[in-house]
Amino acid sequence: MLLAIGDVVRIRSEKALGTVAGVAAHRSGNLVDVQTNGNDLRPVRPADIELVARGTKPMTSGRALATLLFLVLGIAAAVANGHYVRDLGANWATVVFVSFTSVTAVTGGLINLFNRPRRVRV
Secondary structure (H helix, E strand, C coil): CEECCCCEEEECCCCEEEEEEEEEEECCEEEEEEECHHHCEEEECHHHEEEEECCCCCCCHHHHHHHHHHHHHHHHHHHHHHHHHHHCCCCHHHHHHHHHHHHHHHHHHHHHHHCCCCCEEC
């Protein structure tokens, strides 16, 4: 299971909800620190929790600027690939398809590589 700090989880044995506060190493394996009501930290085995919702951080100005830069790079790749395919003699539908695929692949790939939340396997 991949978890990030801030994910909402449910402890199966206690039917309690909480957020992931971290991962602690123990000699019997990793334990997930779950913050419940009253700011209590409970170490729980990963097999005893289930994911309820993914936590997201608010967009910062740096991440927004990086996303805009990735979009510009995606558009530049789409224009370059579109011109190249058009010079090879492709019809307009193929040019549109290649351009759309290029902007989607480049922008999405860069965002997932650099702006995604860090998840830890437990």
